[in-house]
Each structure stands twice: as C-alpha cells, then as structure tokens.
Amino acid sequence: MGDRDRARDVHVVIVGGGGTGAALLHDLTQRGFRCTLFERGELTSGTTGRHHGQLHSGARYAVGDVEIARECAQEVTILRRIAADSIEMNYGLFLALSDEDEVYGDAFAAACEAAGIPVRRIAVDEALRYEPRINPRARFAYVVPDGTIDAYRLPLQFLASATAHGASVRRFCEVTRVDTTQGAVTGVCVFDYTRHDEEICPADVVINAAGPWAGQVARRAGVDLPVTPAAGTMVAVRGRICNMVVSHLHPPGDGDIIVPQRGLSIIGSTQWETDDPDGMVTPEGDIEWLRMRADELLPGFSDEPFHAAWTAARPLAGRSAGGGRALSRGFTVVAPSGEGPHGFYSVVGGKATTLRAMAQAVADRVCHDLRLDIPGRTHATPLLVHREYFRRSIA
Ligand SMILES: Cc1cc2nc3c(=O)[nH]c(=O)nc-3n(C[C@H](O)[C@H](O)[C@H](O)COP(=O)(O)OP(=O)(O)OC[C@H]3O[C@@H](n4cnc5c(N)ncnc54)[C@H](O)[C@@H]3O)c2cc1C
Structure with a gap:
C-alpha cells in the first residue's frame, strides 16, 4: 500500500x-x-471576506523582516501562475513625501533587492504619468510588483x-x-x-x-x-482614484495604503487589539482619520462619494499588549x-x-x-x- x-x-x-x-x-x-x-x-x-485586498509583493515588510518579504514575493509569482483569475497585477507605487521618507527610501530599496523584489526608483513626473491623482508634492516614488487580490x-x-x-x-x-x-x-x-x-x-x-x-x-x-486578534478599519470610496496600489514610503503604520478594488478605492487600515472578533464596532473617529490620511497620498480622496467603512481582525500569532504592531x-x-x-x-x-x-x-x-x-x-x-x-x- x-x-x-x-x-x-x-x-x-x-x-x-x-x-x-x-x-x-x-x-x-x-x-x-x-x-x-x-x-x-x-x-x-x-x-478573508473583509480584508484590504492587497497582493503583497513583500516590499512593505522588506525593511522589518526580509524573510516575510521573500515569502510574499514567491507567493505572488505562484499565485499569478495558479490563480490568475483572482488577481489584478496592477503594480504599486511607494511615495516619498518627506525628508524622513527620503532617508527610509535607501533602506527600502536595499531590503527589497535583498528579498528578491524588483524595485525601481522613478521621478515624480513619471509617477504622475502612471497615476495622475497622486500627491504632486511627492519627492519621488518606487515601483514594485504589488497587486490586487479578489478576496472572495x-x-x-x-x-x-x-x-x-x-x-x-x-x-x-x-x-x-x-x-x-x-x-x-x-x-x-x-x-x-x-x-x-x-x-x-x-x-x-x-x-x-x-x-x-x-x-x-x-x-x-x-x-x-x-493568538492576538488585531482589529483594523478600512474606508472605501466609489470610483477607482488609482489603478495601482499607492503606499506611503515609510515603516508600516496606520492609514498608509490605498488599494483599488473593482470599482472602489480603499484606504486602510488602523489597528487595535480586540478580545472579541464578533463584537467589533467601527470607531467613528477612524473613518475621518483614514480619509484625511488618504488625502495625503491622493489629494481629493475624501471628496469622493463615501461607499463603506468596516472592520476586520487579523489573527496575529503570539500575544502582545499595545495593538499588535510589534507582532x-x-x-x-x-x-x-x-x-x-x-x-x-x-x-x-x-x-x-x-x-x-x-x-x-x-x-x-x-x-x-x-x-x-x-x-x-x-x-x-x-x-x-x-x-x-x-x-x-x-x-
Ligand atoms: C484590516 C485588515 C487588512 C488586511 N489586508 C490584507 C491585505 O491587503 N493583503 C493580505 O494579504 N492580507 C491582508 N490581511 C490579512 C488577511 O485578511 C488574513 O490573514 C486572512 O484573511 C486570514 O484568513 P483565515 O482564513 O486565516 O481567517 P478567516 O478568514 O477569519 O477565516 C476563519 C473562519 O473560521 C470560521 N470559524 C470560526 N470559528 C469556527 C468554528 N467554531 N466552527 C467553524 N468555523 C469557524 C469563521 O467564521 C471564519 O470564516 C488583512 C487583515 C486585516 C484585519
């Protein structure tokens, strides 16, 4: 046998x-x-039915954890091969908006290369040609192979x-x-x-x-x-303000990614710990705060028709106090x-x-x-x- x-x-x-x-x-x-x-x-x-929908190239995690970044990069390649119908390979832009972002950019590019993630620095004029509604005051951008997953x-x-x-x-x-x-x-x-x-x-x-x-x-x-359930809020407006995933070039934090998802643009997320993944209530304050953060990447985001705000919980491995960002x-x-x-x-x-x-x-x-x-x-x-x-x- x-x-x-x-x-x-x-x-x-x-x-x-x-x-x-x-x-x-x-x-x-x-x-x-x-x-x-x-x-x-x-x-x-x-x-699963409520996440942001970003197919992570790994770039977001490269500076903090090169192994996770490498794993994401490998999975993107595999998913494109086995599940092309559920993926929109639209690429991502990481925008440098401040002096600190410019400094972080060097570590970011080096870490992406170490993780095997193709990364290219481009001038803001080129970035604006790809995405006309990004903040024109951006200093420069990196292009990475991020994408969108259909969560369902x-x-x-x-x-x-x-x-x-x-x-x-x-x-x-x-x-x-x-x-x-x-x-x-x-x-x-x-x-x-x-x-x-x-x-x-x-x-x-x-x-x-x-x-x-x-x-x-x-x-x-x-x-x-x-296991630590870590809740996070996202806000969607109607219309695709961008076709690429637009992220802030800085260490991963709250409200720093906009993902185009079908006919919507979604900014996310916030993060806090919850004892009860069934009893989460979307905090009113998160909605305004996220829309304001989105305007920094894509000015005018908050003027677009509001579609929805919702909250989901990440199942983070381990126990932590303080929202789980350290996990x-x-x-x-x-x-x-x-x-x-x-x-x-x-x-x-x-x-x-x-x-x-x-x-x-x-x-x-x-x-x-x-x-x-x-x-x-x-x-x-x-x-x-x-x-x-x-x-x-x-x-
Ligand atoms: C705000 C936020 C944004 C995110 N954005 C992204 C992103 O852009 N890209 C990305 O790659 N990842 C993202 N994630 C992470 C991703 O959503 C999760 O890692 C993933 O969805 C977890 O899937 P899962 O199947 O493990 O859990 P779940 O989808 O939660 O599935 C668990 C299932 O178990 C069921 N269940 C529970 N108890 C029982 C029981 N006793 N009997 C039977 N069934 C039970 C539940 O109903 C549930 O359907 C995000 C997460 C959050 C919170």
Missing part, C-alpha cells in the same frame, strides 16, 4: 472556511486525504479545485467541541445551523484554521493557543505537543497573500507526523475558476 493510499484512510477535518481553510482543503485533498471543511457562517465571512474569488478557486477532487464543504456548521480519547483526536461535535441539529463527525486529524477565532476553537480542544506578520503552525491532543493542529498569523504557503506548511507537518511521504504540488497546479465551485455544488 502506497502513502497516497494510506492517506485515503485518514479523515481530516478543517475548521474555518476563510482563505487559509480553503487552501488547506485543496492541498490535503490533492495529497490524497479525505477532507471535510466546516464553516460556521457563509464562506469567507470571517477576515481566490478562496473559491481553492474550494472549487478541492471539491472537484472529492472534498466536502459544510457551510453554517460550527465546530463546538473537539473530541479526544486517550490524548488523541477522535472527531468533532458540530452544530448545523441549517438543520438546527448537532452531529458528531469522526476525524483522525483536526486543523484549526479559524483565523481570529483560532484561540476559541483551540480552547474547545483543551489547548491554550497564543510578526509571519505565520505559525502549532502542532501537537506534550499538552494538546495528538492530531490537533492550528495555523495562525500570515496574510491572504501567503495562504497557499500556510496550507502547504501545515500539510507538510501532518504528513511528517503520520510518516507519509507525499510532497505538496499546489505551487504547480493551476486552480479551477471560482465559478466552478457553484456550478459543481448545484450539479
């Missing part, structure tokens, strides 16, 4: 139908595992590919308990909101991909998981250790840009622990288009 056949006898339950859960379902199904994903609400109804379509592409190969997706099903016997996972208890019914689903492996709720899900397995934007795979039950895994942190890499790292770890030699192939497998997910579920 080969490793792939042995994998077919292993039932993996994934908790969470955001981008990370979707990418995991695809990766593990492709390796031959039997997989079921439970999502307590609609697909992508967590952070990308996970659906992963789900379409997974379900086409036999994976099961259960929406409106909340995992309320992780069952264990003699220190090993045996299944999950699920409440199905469509049937108003509880059921037990047997499982050999349970993977917690519940984003900012990962701490809550881990507690249901008796595991104390260090890494990298991801962590928490595998069973002395305390937690055997077969229970969590993945926290990361970004929508790196969801495929996160899934691959978890799947590698599961294979390693089960002594199965099945390499991942998601980096080289083009995904089905997002529409296939619905076509197949109706069929």
Whole structure:
C-alpha cells in the first residue's frame, strides 16, 4: 500500500472556511486525504471576506523582516501562475513625501533587492504619468510588483479545485467541541445551523484554521493557543482614484495604503487589539482619520462619494499588549505537543497573500507526523475558476 493510499484512510477535518481553510482543503485533498471543511457562517465571512485586498509583493515588510518579504514575493509569482483569475497585477507605487521618507527610501530599496523584489526608483513626473491623482508634492516614488487580490474569488478557486477532487464543504456548521480519547483526536461535535441539529463527525486529524477565532476553537480542544486578534478599519470610496496600489514610503503604520478594488478605492487600515472578533464596532473617529490620511497620498480622496467603512481582525500569532504592531506578520503552525491532543493542529498569523504557503506548511507537518511521504504540488497546479465551485455544488 502506497502513502497516497494510506492517506485515503485518514479523515481530516478543517475548521474555518476563510482563505487559509480553503487552501488547506485543496492541498490535503490533492495529497490524497479525505477532507471535510466546516464553516460556521457563509464562506469567507470571517477576515478573508473583509480584508484590504492587497497582493503583497513583500516590499512593505522588506525593511522589518526580509524573510516575510521573500515569502510574499514567491507567493505572488505562484499565485499569478495558479490563480490568475483572482488577481489584478496592477503594480504599486511607494511615495516619498518627506525628508524622513527620503532617508527610509535607501533602506527600502536595499531590503527589497535583498528579498528578491524588483524595485525601481522613478521621478515624480513619471509617477504622475502612471497615476495622475497622486500627491504632486511627492519627492519621488518606487515601483514594485504589488497587486490586487479578489478576496472572495481566490478562496473559491481553492474550494472549487478541492471539491472537484472529492472534498466536502459544510457551510453554517460550527465546530463546538473537539473530541479526544486517550490524548488523541477522535472527531468533532458540530452544530448545523441549517438543520438546527448537532452531529458528531469522526476525524483522525483536526486543523484549526479559524483565523481570529483560532484561540476559541483551540480552547474547545483543551489547548491554550497564543493568538492576538488585531482589529483594523478600512474606508472605501466609489470610483477607482488609482489603478495601482499607492503606499506611503515609510515603516508600516496606520492609514498608509490605498488599494483599488473593482470599482472602489480603499484606504486602510488602523489597528487595535480586540478580545472579541464578533463584537467589533467601527470607531467613528477612524473613518475621518483614514480619509484625511488618504488625502495625503491622493489629494481629493475624501471628496469622493463615501461607499463603506468596516472592520476586520487579523489573527496575529503570539500575544502582545499595545495593538499588535510589534507582532510578526509571519505565520505559525502549532502542532501537537506534550499538552494538546495528538492530531490537533492550528495555523495562525500570515496574510491572504501567503495562504497557499500556510496550507502547504501545515500539510507538510501532518504528513511528517503520520510518516507519509507525499510532497505538496499546489505551487504547480493551476486552480479551477471560482465559478466552478457553484456550478459543481448545484450539479
Ligand atoms: C484590516 C485588515 C487588512 C488586511 N489586508 C490584507 C491585505 O491587503 N493583503 C493580505 O494579504 N492580507 C491582508 N490581511 C490579512 C488577511 O485578511 C488574513 O490573514 C486572512 O484573511 C486570514 O484568513 P483565515 O482564513 O486565516 O481567517 P478567516 O478568514 O477569519 O477565516 C476563519 C473562519 O473560521 C470560521 N470559524 C470560526 N470559528 C469556527 C468554528 N467554531 N466552527 C467553524 N468555523 C469557524 C469563521 O467564521 C471564519 O470564516 C488583512 C487583515 C486585516 C484585519
């Protein structure tokens, strides 16, 4: 019996139908595992459906963490190959607006080059030719390969590919308990909101991909998981004021990126810690402040018709006081250790840009622990288009 056949006898339950859960379902199904994903609400109804939509070239993180920057750069290349339908490769401009920005620019260019991110310094006249509405008082700009992700379509592409190969997706099903016997996972208890019914689903492996709720899900397995939900507000105005991603050339902070997303322009974000990712209220003050910040990059942003303001929570790995800016934007795979039950895994942190890499790292770890030699192939497998997910579920 080969490793792939042995994998077919292993039932993996994934908790969470955001981008990370979707990418995991695809990766593990492709390796031959039997997989079921439970999502307590609609697909992508967590952070995934509400993020900024920037496909990070890695430039934003290059000065602070060259490894994260390199990982983003690699994932951009892979996603362009496997999920072109969900990506708009519009590139990004980092604008220098002050003396400090000019100084930071040297470190920025050097760090991008070290991370393998193509970067080009251009004069403001050239930048204005690309984006006529940027601040004409900018001193200069860097062009980097940033882009825009369709937050909904990308996970659906992963789900379409997974379900086409036999994976099961259960929406409106909340995992309320992780069952264990003699220190090993045996299944999950699920409440199905469509049937108003509880059921037990047997499982050999349970993977917690519940984003900012990962701490809550881990507690249901008796595991104390260090995760900080860090909330952030974004504001959208109608119309594409820019076609490129426009960022402020300075260390990552609040209100310093404008992303064009379909027919909208979105400024984000702020950041603060929250105990309750379900109870977040968008602070009124954030909205005015973000619009003012947007005007510094694209004058007149705040005069455009207001579309919406909303808040989402980043699932940052680790614990911190003070908003979480100090926490890494990298991801962590928490595998069973002395305390937690055997077969229970969590993945926290990361970004929508790196969801495929996160899934691959978890799947590698599961294979390693089960002594199965099945390499991942998601980096080289083009995904089905997002529409296939619905076509197949109706069929
Ligand atoms: C303000 C902001 C801006 C961002 N901008 C960007 C950006 O521009 N580019 C980028 O790459 N990244 C960005 N990110 C990061 C990115 O959004 C997240 O890293 C990513 O969406 C997390 O996806 P996830 O699948 O891990 O979590 P989620 O999308 O939150 O998915 C977790 C899912 O688990 C479900 N769930 C919870 N508990 C249970 C349970 N008990 N049973 C069943 N299901 C459960 C939830 O309903 C949810 O759908 C941003 C984040 C924030 C907050």
